[in-house]
Amino acid sequence: EAGVVQSPRYKIIEKKQPVAFWCNPISGHNTLYWYRQNLGQGPELLIRYENEEAVDDSQLPKDRFSAERLKGVDSTLKIQPAELGDSAVYLCASSLPLGNYEQYFGPGTRLTVT
Amino acid sequence: DAKTTQPPSMDCAEGRAANLPCNHSTISGNEYVYWYRQIHSQGPQYIIHGLKNNETNEMASLIITEDRKSSTLILPHATLRDTAVYYCIFSNTGFQKLVFGTGTRLLVSP
Numbered sequence: 001e002a003g004v005v006q007s008p009r010y011k012i013i014e015k016k017q018p019v020a021f022w023c024n025p026i027s028g029h030n031t032l033y034w035y036r037q038n039l040g041q042g043p044e045l046l047i048r049y050e051n052e053e054a055v056d057d058s059q060l061p062k063d064r065f066s067a068e069r070l071k072g073v074d075s076t077l078k079i080q081p082a083e084l085g086d087s088a089v090y091l092c093a094s095s096l097p098l099g100n101y102e103q104y105f106g107p108g109t110r111l112t113v114t
Numbered sequence: 115d116a117k118t119t120q121p122p123s124m125d126c127a128e129g130r131a132a133n134l135p136c137n138h139s140t141i142s143g144n145e146y147v148y149w150y151r152q153i154h155s156q157g158p159q160y161i162i163h164g165l166k167n168n169e170t171n172e173m174a175s176l177i178i179t180e181d182r183k184s185s186t187l188i189l190p191h192a193t194l195r196d197t198a199v200y201y202c203i204f205s206n207t208g209f210q211k212l213v214f215g216t217g218t219r220l221l222v223s224p
Contacts, residue, residue: 031210033210040216041216042199042201042214042215042216042217043158043214044214045211045213048211056211091158093157093158095209095210101146101148101163101209102209103158103160103209103210103212104160105156105157105158105159106157107155107156108156108157
């Protein structure tokens with residue numbers, strides 16, 4: 001079974017430029033998460049989707065961050081414009097809505113803003 | 115946010131048991147304890163979870179104290195591949211809202 005797929009794995013951009021990250025969850029997983037992980041810290045939830053609906057986006061900085069999951073499968077997280085402080089690893093995870101208590105994480109996208 | 119306390123780092127010799135402690139003194143009765151680990155340059159990986167009883171799976175054992183204020187994750191025979199950051203989490207809103215702390219960095223040495 002394929003795991004959570006993320007692309008790109010690495011991205012370097014200049015500040016004020018836009019950037020987008022893509023995630024394809026495990027097949028059949030209705031719930032999708034985006035996390036941000038700063039260096040030396042644990043992951044921090046940005047947004048959680050149940051199918052197409054964003055059910056928890058309280059930690060998403062909405063002035064510059066946006067996310068979508070149009071058909072309830074893959075998802076895109078966008079930053080526009082990027083700031084130096086956005087340099088981090090962006091992780092996507094997915095899970096079944098109930099039952100096995102486990103979130104499955106992708107390898108992440110390492111973003112460097114210069 | 116639900117808070118746990120873990121030592122920032124621990125060392126373990128290969129082949130020995132690694133016992134990783136976690137304090138979660140503010141946990142309430144219906145909150146589970148979850149353990150994840152993160153190997154360098156990878157996303158976190160689920161290890162185990164528990165409510166009251168001790169739990170064991172193919173990866174580890176979880177020992178929860180009777181008052182539920184602390185727990186210990188046990189890797190019975192640590193290998194070099196167990197070198198990772200281990201996160202102890204408890205959630206008052208279910209497994210879908212996990213608040214990660216800074217975890218314990220476990221170094222397994224030959």
